[in-house]
Amino acid sequence: MGQSSGRRWFLKSVTALGGAASLPAPASAAEPHAQHRARALSQTYMYLTQPEVAFVEATVARLIPADELGPGAKEAGVACFIDRQLVGAWGTMAKMYRQGPWPEGTPQQGYQSPLTPQQVYRVGIGEVNAHCAKQYGSSFSALTAAQQDEVLRGLDGGKIELEGVRSQFFFNMLLANTLEGFFADPIYGGNRDKVGWKLVGFPGVAAVYTAHVDRHGVPYNAVPVSIQDIVDNVARVDEHGHPKHVLLTRKD
Amino acid sequence: MATKLKPVDVAIVGVGLTGTIIAKELAEAGLKVVGLERGHWRDTDPDFAMPYVHDELRYVGRHELMQDLSRETITFRNNAAETALPMRQLGSFRPGEGVGGAAVHWGGLTWRFLPWDFETRSRTLARYGKGQLAEDCTSQDWGVTYDELERHFDRFEYLYGISGKAGNLRGRIVPGGNPFEGPRSREYPNPPLKTSYAGALFKQAAEKMGYRPFPTPTGAVSRAYTNEYGATINACVYCGYCQFFGCEMGAKASPQTAVLPNLMQQKNFELRTHANVTKVDLDAAGKRAIGVTYVDSRGREFEQPADMVLLCSYVLNNVRLMLLSGIGKPYDPAANTGVVGRNYAYQTPSSVTLFFEDRVFNQFMAAGGMGMTIDEFNGDNFDHSGLGFIGGGFLQAATSGSRPIEVRPVPRGTPRWGSEWKRAVATYFNRSFPITIQGACQSYRGNYLDLDPTYRDAYGLPLLRMTFDRRENEHKMSLWLTDKAAQIAKAIGPSKMNVTPRTEKYTIVPYQSTHNTGGAIMGADPATSAVNKYLQSWAVPNVFVVGASAFPQNGGYNPTGTVGALTYWALDAIRSRYLKRPGPLAG
Numbered sequence: 042m043g044q045s046s047g048r049r050w051f052l053k054s055v056t057a058l059g060g061a062a063s064l065p066a067p068a069s070a071a072e073p074h075a076q077h078r079a080r081a082l083s084q085t086y087m088y089l090t091q092p093e094v095a096f097v098e099a100t101v102a103r104l105i106p107a108d109e110l111g112p113g114a115k116e117a118g119v120a121c122f123i124d125r126q127l128v129g130a131w132g133t134m135a136k137m138y139r140q141g142p143w144p145e146g147t148p149q150q151g152y153q154s155p156l157t158p159q160q161v162y163r164v165g166i167g168e169v170n171a172h173c174a175k176q177y178g179s180s181f182s183a184l185t186a187a188q189q190d191e192v193l194r195g196l197d198g199g200k201i202e203l204e205g206v207r208s209q210f211f212f213n214m215l216l217a218n219t220l221e222g223f224f225a226d227p228i229y230g231g232n233r234d235k236v237g238w239k240l241v242g243f244p245g246v247a248a249v250y251t252a253h254v255d256r257h258g259v260p261y262n263a264v265p266v267s268i269q270d271i272v273d274n275v276a277r278v279d280e281h282g283h284p285k286h287v288l289l290t291r292k293d
Numbered sequence: 294m295a296t297k298l299k300p301v302d303v304a305i306v307g308v309g310l311t312g313t314i315i316a317k318e319l320a321e322a323g324l325k326v327v328g329l330e331r332g333h334w335r336d337t338d339p340d341f342a343m344p345y346v347h348d349e350l351r352y353v354g355r356h357e358l359m360q361d362l363s364r365e366t367i368t369f370r371n372n373a374a375e376t377a378l379p380m381r382q383l384g385s386f387r388p389g390e391g392v393g394g395a396a397v398h399w400g401g402l403t404w405r406f407l408p409w410d411f412e413t414r415s416r417t418l419a420r421y422g423k424g425q426l427a428e429d430c431t432s433q434d435w436g437v438t439y440d441e442l443e444r445h446f447d448r449f450e451y452l453y454g455i456s457g458k459a460g461n462l463r464g465r466i467v468p469g470g471n472p473f474e475g476p477r478s479r480e481y482p483n484p485p486l487k488t489s490y491a492g493a494l495f496k497q498a499a500e501k502m503g504y505r506p507f508p509t510p511t512g513a514v515s516r517a518y519t520n521e522y523g524a525t526i527n528a529c530v531y532c533g534y535c536q537f538f539g540c541e542m543g544a545k546a547s548p549q550t551a552v553l554p555n556l557m558q559q560k561n562f563e564l565r566t567h568a569n570v571t572k573v574d575l576d577a578a579g580k581r582a583i584g585v586t587y588v589d590s591r592g593r594e595f596e597q598p599a600d601m602v603l604l605c606s607y608v609l610n611n612v613r614l615m616l617l618s619g620i621g622k623p624y625d626p627a628a629n630t631g632v633v634g635r636n637y638a639y640q641t642p643s644s645v646t647l648f649f650e651d652r653v654f655n656q657f658m659a660a661g662g663m664g665m666t667i668d669e670f671n672g673d674n675f676d677h678s679g680l681g682f683i684g685g686g687f688l689q690a691a692t693s694g695s696r697p698i699e700v701r702p703v704p705r706g707t708p709r710w711g712s713e714w715k716r717a718v719a720t721y722f723n724r725s726f727p728i729t730i731q732g733a734c735q736s737y738r739g740n741y742l743d744l745d746p747t748y749r750d751a752y753g754l755p756l757l758r759m760t761f762d763r764r765e766n767e768h769k770m771s772l773w774l775t776d777k778a779a780q781i782a783k784a785i786g787p788s789k790m791n792v793t794p795r796t797e798k799y800t801i802v803p804y805q806s807t808h809n810t811g812g813a814i815m816g817a818d819p820a821t822s823a824v825n826k827y828l829q830s831w832a833v834p835n836v837f838v839v840g841a842s843a844f845p846q847n848g849g850y851n852p853t854g855t856v857g858a859l860t861y862w863a864l865d866a867i868r869s870r871y872l873k874r875p876g877p878l879a880g
Contacts, residue, residue: 103710103711104710106711106715113715130355134381134382136356136362136382138363138381140379140749142747144376144378146376146378147375148802149371149798149799149800149802150369150370150801151381151800151801152381153378193710197710216709216710219710220698220701221350221354224349224697225350225354226349226350229350240718240719241701241718241722241723242653242722243657243696244657246343246344246347247347247532247533247658248532249530249532250531250532250533251487251528251529251530253531253658254487254531254655254658254659255487255490257493258652258653258654259653260653261653268344268347271343271344272344282342282343282344283343283530283532
């Protein structure tokens with residue numbers, strides 16, 4: 042559920058289980074530390090070049106824009122997330138089958154590109170920027186938002202054709218990675234400050250829900266907990282390691 | 294040159310759901326048993342420990358617990374006119390890899406197939422006549438009946454501590470359970486899980502419409518439970534990281550929680566991980582298995598002599614090993630002869646998603662198999678006259694764990710990205726739930742498994758080739774079932790619904806279910822089945838092939854309960870008859 046700007050949320054000093062007496066550490070306690078770390082990460086890229094970073098940041102900002110509902114994918118650090126994914130096992134197809142031959146196949150046969158995701162980004166970004174230079178006289182990241190949307194729609198619908206990789210294949214990969222980066226645990230570099238989880242009302246690392254699961258229709262407005270929060274002792278945990286969620290109460 | 298090892302009595306290929314049970318029982322019977330597993334050792338602690346196991350990207354997005362396709366995959370095509378291409382990344386189904394197999398990351402739903410399912414062809418012909426079956430439909434009877442399997446279903450359910458409510462106790466219909474199930478000898482070992490809000494609304498609406506809803510039976514265990522092997526499965530805490538994950542609580546029934554604590558104490562059992570079996574070795578006449586060949590993590594090849602070989606890996610690999618080893622005649626779809634690879638089938642899942650403006654469902658509080666089901670439209674529980682299809686499926690309001698990378702439904706017509714999408718996902722992530730339908734899938738002459746002529750695995754061996762598409766029977770069934778679900782959904786009163794029957798060409802891309810079946814099917818006739826009713830190879834009687842590879846077609850349920858029953862059924866025949874007098878058990 043969206044936490045719209047007109048309403049205010051307050052920490053309620055109980056745990057999600059309602060029973061424990063100790064007051065949990067406020068979720069904001071480690072924020073300066075976390076923000077510092079996030080900033081440091083966001084400036085460090087292992088695969089993408091600077092022009093590629095500019096492309097990815099501009100793209101994810103259109104796919105999930107910052108708006109009245111809150112930060113978007115760019116603010117969530119999704120470019121950093123994508124860079125780390127590309128340099129890791131997924132981006133290099135470590136667990137995927139890579140032997141040829143490589144006919145394109147039918148849509149039902151799925152991923153048949155001889156390129157790894159890492160290479161798909163390199164080829165795709167280069168060609169989309171070339172298209173933008175020809176069409177608009179500048180690279181994608183320098184276009185207006187409306188022009189960027191026009192290009193992204195062209196890729197999404199297959200109207201813009203690329204040479205080295207199918208445009209829809211590239212676009213679908215960009216979109217899937219953007220959604221992953223917006224909603225994955227912040228340990229991967231995206232979903233910074235858990236903005237994706239806050240947007241939809243997902244609590245992240247789960248608490249013991251036995252006492253809540255049959256409270257039908259009762260909102261569960263927990264401060265989301267990430268793996269990092271637990272490692273950093275920002276979130277308190279029970280004997281099995283489940284966080285004790287801090288619930289918010291709404292005051293209209 | 295392979296190193297020849299000291300002989301053992303039994304070599305088990307694959308240490309997952311079926312392999313662990315068989316290994317335990319045969320080791321206990323005094324046989325020297327070696328379990329060969331190509332993946333690595335995994336256990337609740339430390340592999341599934343908090344907080345790291347609550348990582349959706351790692352376990353769902355990146356398939357942490359699943360098969361490494363860089364070493365071996367399958368190739369796929371919709372029909373024989375196409376060229377099959379490799380499944381380069383996991384999609385439609387997600388086989389496991391490592392000790393415990395797919396039963397580590399399974400969703401927990403544990404069904405008994407209906408008595409009708411085991412006699413699909415004969416009962417269809419008896420009730421409707423020949424015209425009800427498509428001309429190319431090769432669905433057939435299993436050679437075993439529900440009544441023969443009952444006590445083995447029971448034993449498996451008690452081993453895995455299944456949570457549920459009986460609907461038919463020795464022929465007496467019990468309120469609150471599934472009135473359509475075959476008679477069971479006793480109640481489930483554990484009570485059902487709690488009911489979610491989605492489940493409660495579904496139950497209310499379904500009852501009003503005259504249906505008899507009941508809680509979905511599941512291996513997410515509702516209370517701490519100790520089974521016959523002395524293993525304790527803990528109580529589920531509804532954390533919602535269940536299907537595709539290992540359970541940090543040890544509360545999901547699995548080889549790790551239900552069998553391995555006992556098995557690993559068996560002195561006659563030896564587990565070898567990173568042992569990738571590449572073939573079953575046969576004698577010169579090809580009539581008897583003399584052991585298996587495997588490659589270890591250093592690339593060394595070994596021959597493990599054994600008196601008996603049990604293929605207990607996933608459906609697809611069971612079939613592939615038979616083909617690579619020359620056990621049984623490969624199926625030829627043109628001539629409709631041969632048996633290995635025949636009757637590959639899958640599942641026909643569909644769904645209705647309900648969207649609300651003012652109700653929250655907290656679907657992230659969940660368990661695998663948590664749901665409320667109706668079974669009115671499964672198997673032959675309803676009259677199919679004039680419908681143009683056979684089979685059916687169960688319908689359930691599912692609360693199996695909503696996490697936003699994988700599960701973030703938005704009403705149809707919403708753009709895939711941008712501010713409008715963002716608003717919709719923010720509104721509906723917690724204001725929606727699905728009714729899912731696990732539709733059956735019949736078998737057809739053109740749907741089969743064989744060896745690919747082009748693509749090879751990391752050892753240079755041909756990949757398995759899958760040729761598959763659903764037919765008109767499945768599409769008609771899916772439209773009909775999904776409409777039934779939509780009627781219930783409508784009665785619940787959502788503001789919007791996505792009604793999604795399965796009518797398109799089968800695609801290997803989006804996840805559907807890890808419910809592949811067939812290819813080494815059981816039956817009464819060696820001309821149309823690869824294994825007899827005891828899962829024993831007709832061609833090489835000291836090889837048994839255990840798993841959903843034995844299903845002649847797929848029913849409208851998740852397969853695991855029936856796989857568990859078949860495992861104990863085969864074991865019973867092995868222990869009580871085969872070991873006393875090795876040789877064909879049927880014929």
